[in-house]
Amino acid sequence: MLAVAGELFRERGFDGVGVAELLNRSGAPRGSLYFHFPGGKEQIGAEVVARFGQHSAQRFRDLHESGVDLDRFIDIVFKTTAKESKERDYLASCPMAAIAACCGKEDVILAAATREAFASWEREIATAARTRGMNAKNADIFANAFVAAMEGAYVIAKAQASTAAHVNASRAIKALASALMAA
Amino acid sequence: MLAVAGELFRERGFDGVGVAELLNRSGAPRGSLYFHFPGGKEQIGAEVVARFGQHSAQRFRDLHESGVDLDRFIDIVFKTTAKESKERDYLASCPMAAIAACCGKEDVILAAATREAFASWEREIATAARTRGMNAKNADIFANAFVAAMEGAYVIAKAQASTAAHVNASRAIKALASALMAA
DNA sequence: CAACATATGACGACCGGTCTAGTTATTCCT
DNA sequence: AGGAATAACTAGACCGGTCGTCATATGTTG
Numbered sequence: 001m002l003a004v005a006g007e008l009f010r011e012r013g014f015d016g017v018g019v020a021e022l023l024n025r026s027g028a029p030r031g032s033l034y035f036h037f038p039g040g041k042e043q044i045g046a047e048v049v050a051r052f053g054q055h056s057a058q059r060f061r062d063l064h065e066s067g068v069d070l071d072r073f074i075d076i077v078f079k080t081t082a083k084e085s086k087e088r089d090y091l092a093s094c095p096m097a098a099i100a101a102c103c104g105k106e107d108v109i110l111a112a113a114t115r116e117a118f119a120s121w122e123r124e125i126a127t128a129a130r131t132r133g134m135n136a137k138n139a140d141i142f143a144n145a146f147v148a149a150m151e152g153a154y155v156i157a158k159a160q161a162s163t164a165a166h167v168n169a170s171r172a173i174k175a176l177a178s179a180l181m182a183a
Numbered sequence: 184m185l186a187v188a189g190e191l192f193r194e195r196g197f198d199g200v201g202v203a204e205l206l207n208r209s210g211a212p213r214g215s216l217y218f219h220f221p222g223g224k225e226q227i228g229a230e231v232v233a234r235f236g237q238h239s240a241q242r243f244r245d246l247h248e249s250g251v252d253l254d255r256f257i258d259i260v261f262k263t264t265a266k267e268s269k270e271r272d273y274l275a276s277c278p279m280a281a282i283a284a285c286c287g288k289e290d291v292i293l294a295a296a297t298r299e300a301f302a303s304w305e306r307e308i309a310t311a312a313r314t315r316g317m318n319a320k321n322a323d324i325f326a327n328a329f330v331a332a333m334e335g336a337y338v339i340a341k342a343q344a345s346t347a348a349h350v351n352a353s354r355a356i357k358a359l360a361s362a363l364m365a366a
Numbered sequence: 367c368a369a370c371a372t373a374t375g376a377c378g379a380c381c382g383g384t385c386t387a388g389t390t391a392t393t394c395c396t
Numbered sequence: 397a398g399g400a401a402t403a404a405c406t407a408g409a410c411c412g413g414t415c416g417t418c419a420t421a422t423g424t425t426g
Contacts, residue, residue: 011287011288012198012285012286012287013196013197013198013199013284013285013286014196014199015195015196015198015199015285016196016197016198016285016286016287018413018414018415019414019415019416020413020414020415028373029373029374029375030374030375030376030415030416031372031373031374031375031376031417031418032372032373032374033416034415034416034417035371035372035373035374036372040415040416041415041416091287091288093283093284096342097280097284097335097338098284098285100276100338100339100341100342101196101276101280101281101284101285101338101341102195102196102198102199102281102284102285103195103196103199104194104195104199104274105194105274111342114342115342115343115344118339118342118343119343141351141354142351144339144347144348144351145332145348145351145352145354145355147335147339148332148335148336148338148339148348148351148352148355149328149331149332149335149352149355150335151334151335151338151339152280152330152331152332152333152334152335152336152338152352153331153335155280155283155284155331155334155335155338156283156301156327156330156331156334158283158284159279159283159294159297159298159301160298160301160302161298164327165327165328165331168324168325168327168328168331169328169331169332169335171324171328171359171362172328172331172332172355172356172358172359173355175355175358175359175361175362175363176354176355176358176359178358178362179354179358179361180358201381201382201383202382202383202384203381203382203383212405212406212407213406213407213408214385214386214405214406214407214408215404215405215406216383216384217383217384217385218404218405218406219405223383223384224382224383224384
C-alpha cells in the first residue's frame with residue numbers, strides 16, 4: 001500500500017493522486033484505509049516519506065560502511081538515482097521532492113516528515129565525508145549541497161526525460177568534495 | 184492573475200490550488216477564467232511556467248551581458264534565489280519545480296512548457312560559461328548541473344526553512360565551474 | 367459463545383473544473 | 397449620431413469526482 005502510494009506520489013505529486021487510485025492499485029477496500037491510517041491521506045504521505053527516508057538513509061550508511069572512497073560514494077549514489085529515474089521512464093522524481101514541493105504551511109505533518117528525512121540523509125552523508133577526512137563544518141556543507149543536487153537532479157531528469165542531470169549533478173558534487181577536502 | 188497563480192503554485196503545487204482560490208485572490212470573477220484561458224487550469228499552469236521561464240532566462244542573459252565573471256555570476260544567481268525563498272518565508276519553492284514534480288505523463292502541455300523553460304535557462308547559462316572561456320561541451324554540463332542544483336536548492340530550502348541549501352549549492356556549482364574551466 | 371479486532375462498500379457533504387446562457391462594452395457602417 | 401453587430405466579459409448552475417464516515421459483516425481469540 002505504502003509502496004504503491006510512493007510510486008504514485010513520485011509520478012504525480014501528493015495532491016495529484018486520489019485515495020481512489022491508491023485503493024484500486026493496492027486492491028484494498030476503501031474502509032480499510034481509514035482503519036489502518038486514521039490520519040487519512042496525509043498520514044499515508046507522511047509514512048511514505050518516513051519509509052523512503054529511512055530506506056535511503058540506510059543505503060547511505062551501508063555505502064559508507066562498505067568503505068568506498070568519497071568519489072566512488074558520490075558516483076554510486078547518483079548512478080543509482082539515475083537508474084531509478086530511467087527505470088520509471090522518467091515519469092517519476094523523488095517522492096520527497098514531490099511532497100516537499102506540494103505541501104503548504106498547513107500540512108504540518110508532511111513538512112515535518114520531509115524535514116526529518118532530509119536531515120537524516122544529511123547526517124549519514126556528513127558522517128561519510130568526515131570519516132574520509134573532511135572537517136566537520138565542510139562535511140555539513142557538503143551533505144546539504146549533496147541532497148540539494150540530488151533532488152534537483154531528480155526533478156530535472158523527469159522534466160527532460162534524461163539521466164544527464166544525475167550525471168552532471170554528480171560531477172558538481174565531486175568537484176565540491178575535492179574543493180572542501182583540500183581546505 | 185498569472186502572477187497570483189505563480190505564487191500559489193510555488194507554495195502548494197499545481198494540483199494543490201484550485202481555481203476557486205485563483206479567482207478569490209486575483210479578484211476575477213469565475214466566468215472570466217475560461218474566456219481568457221480557454222485551455223482551463225492547465226493553460227494557466229503552462230503560461231505561468233512560460234512567463235517565469237522567460238523572465239528568469241532574461242535575468243540570466245542580463246547578468247551575462249553585465250560582464251561579471253563566472254564566480255560572481257553564480258553568486259548573484261544563488262543569492263537571488265535565496266532571497267526569493269526567504270522573502271516568502273520559505274513557504275515557496277520554484278514554480279517550475281512545483282509543476283515539474285507534480286505533472287504526470289498525461290499533462291503534455293505542462294511537461295512541454297517546463298522542458299522548454301529549463302532548456303532556455305541552460306542555453307543562457309551555457310552561453311555565459313562559454314563566453315568566459317569554458318569549452319562548449321563543458322558549458323553544457325555546467326549549465327545542466329547549474330539548474331539542477333538551483334531547483335534542488337529551492338526544494339530543500341523550503342523543506343528546511345533555511346537559505347543554507349542555496350548557499351551550499353552555489354559552492355558546489357562554483358567548484359564545478361573551476362574544475363570544468365581548468366580542463 | 368462472547369468480546370474483540372479487522373474488513374467492507376455504500377453514503378454524503380463538499381469541492382473540483384467546466385460550460386452555457388446572459389449582460390455589458392466597443393466597434394463600425396450608414 | 398443612431399443602431400446593429402461583434403467583442404469582451406460575467407454569473408451561476410452543472411456534473412463528476414473528492415475525501416472521510418459509518419453501520420454492518422466477517423473473522424479470531426479466550
